[in-house]
Amino acid sequence: MAIQLYDSRAQALRDFVPLDPGKVGIYVCGPTVQSSPHIGHLRSALVYDQLRRWFNYSGYDVTLVRNVTDIDDKVLANASESENWWALAYRMELEFTAGYRALGILAPTYEPRATASIQQMHSIIATLIENGHAYQANDGSGDVYFDVRNWSNYGELTRQAIDNMEAATDADPRAKRDARDFALWKGHKADEPKSATWQSPWGDGRPGWHIECSAMASRYLGDHFDIHGGGLDLRFPHHENELAQSTAAGQGFANYWVHNGLVHVNGQKMSKSLGNSIFAAELLSAARPIVVRYYLGQAHYRSTIDFHDGALTEAEAALDRIESFLDRVARRLSGTRFAGTGTVEIPDAFAAAMDDDLSVPQALAVLHDTIRQGNSWLDGEDLALAATAQGQVMAMTEVLGINPLSPEWSKTQDMSVHAALTTLVDQLLDRRQQMRASRDFAGADQIRDDLASAGITIEDTQQGAHWSIDGSQ
Secondary structure, eight states: OOOEEEETTTTEEEEOOOSSTTEEEEEEOOOBTTSOOBHHHHHHHHHHHHHHHHHHHTTOEEEEEEOBBOSSHHHHHHOBTTBOHHHHHHHHHHHHHHHHHHTTOOOOSBOOBGGGOHHHHHHHHHHHHHTTSEEEOTTSSOOEEEOGGGOTTTTTTTTOOGGGSOOOOSSOGGGOSSTTOEEEEEEOOTTSOGGGOBOOTTOSEEEOHHHHHHHHHHHHHOSEEEEEEEEGGGIIIIIHHHHHHHHHTTOOEEEEEEEEOOEEETTEEOOTTTTOOOBHHHHHHHSOHHHHHHHHHSSOTTSOEEEOTTHHHHHHHHHHHHHHHHHHHHHHHTTSTTTTOSOOOOOHHHHHHHHBTOOHHHHHHHHHHHHHHHHHHHHTTOHHHHHHHHHHHHHHHHHHTOOTTSHHHHHHHHHHHHHHHHHHHHHHHHHHHHHHHTTOHHHHHHHHHHHHHTTEEEEEETTEEEEEETTOO
16 A cells, blocks of 8 residues: 555645655754744654654655754844854754654754755745746845745645735835735844844845745755645745745745644643743653653644643553553563564554554554553463564554664663662662661661662762662762
């Protein structure tokens, strides 16, 4: 069965047919690094990580480009006298990267910053002006606009008539031919830092938001590529404008447009005005990262997910069923002729679900059904079938990035175990110190001996007791 994806432009499911057999080029709108990442940013990045992993498993060579918008109105607005815009952008970029890594999201093939592709933006803008689809403002501002009424296909992505669209608010409208015309190049303003200004044929200034992605997509994937992805909130105006300016410049651009759903909090849209934003650091401190990944990735990518009290607890319980089965089956098969005999392959039903527009909910249903069957086989001592279930569960969780035995999660697990051990040993050392203070030396020595029998060595110093495991602590 061919992989099917819902194409937002066609508003229909389409069989995926790559431009280059065996290869997939994906461009994903990454973050505008103006402030700390929130739960919505993590969800969007995870969706395209799942898509990428499935393409990889299906035998495709995937090139995934996820950009960083490091120059934008909001980046400049959030800068301060004590932190330049570029310093803010880099600090926020590091926060995004940390969040992605914590969730086991694979690094993109390329992660370009907008400020590194200014020349490519100039080239597209010049072509649009030459083709009559863009014009320079006549007020001396240096602004350049895309002429929406001069491009007959404008609105094709979101299927809107121009007269029904909202006015573009990304530049001063005084010199626009139409309120919907959007900025390709923004002339330098007196109140903006000179460090945020580049020379251009139309005067010093900086790029508009939309032209940045068009330039980076074509630079790293070519003028015609397979998939453009991003959050549903980017369909208009951002993606509509990307499509218009790129195709008006003569590019084929994206064959498929894929959009992921948004995240609500307790039934409400997340927004600054409501004060209900859930930031990445907050979310990742509330549960193990693998649990957060399970939660964010369990719904269909096109659906809206709701973060509510108990959401992470539910995800923890689901993941615990996976971990418990893998632990149980490994212990039971250990030392038997069935250990390691389960072929690590996914069931056909799982593959069919993933091929069907990345239907992760149905794929997870297959996973948990396999776990239930595997436990039943263990109960009945059918070790051959239990080993088969073990291999299938390992394969399915690996594809979804939630295999608790995968090396990407082992460090987190080791840190959790070390933290628990530290708490227990420190409590015993406190108790031992109290015994020594009360001259109960026999009791204190017993604690030392018990710890020694567990491989923990105690060294008494003037600063207190120090413990180590094989001298590594």
